[in-house]
Amino acid sequence: MAKLKIGALPDDKPVRVTTDLPAETHRDLVAYAKALETETGKAIADPARLIPVMLDRFMASDRAFTKSSRRAND
Template structure:
């Protein structure tokens, strides 16, 4: 039986908490975009650290983009406020 990924980030032995937890194995949707090389290197490093701390093989760094965007939008107070219906 597969357990759901943790709701919060993965705790690392050095007391670092990553904002992302395990990446769910969802059906992918193809999106084409261009990333600066430095951002791709950072995504690759993040994927390697996440995999190492979770005891898994490194995921394709592109698979981090969606959970990172979801996490970013979920924690953006301005975005949440703007989405709320106006009060009358």
């Protein structure tokens, strides 16, 4: 199996955000959590904990976003 894009979940103080997910997205999130459990050997009690890590990875891999963020910080 190929290595998943996210690893262990960071232990950080969260900010609560409430949102609704399409049923298909939720099913995929649960399946991803199970795949990550298999890969890391660590149980994931709440698949929703993956969402912030996935968003971080997505934003970090978005070249236009990272480029505009660098410009805004200059």
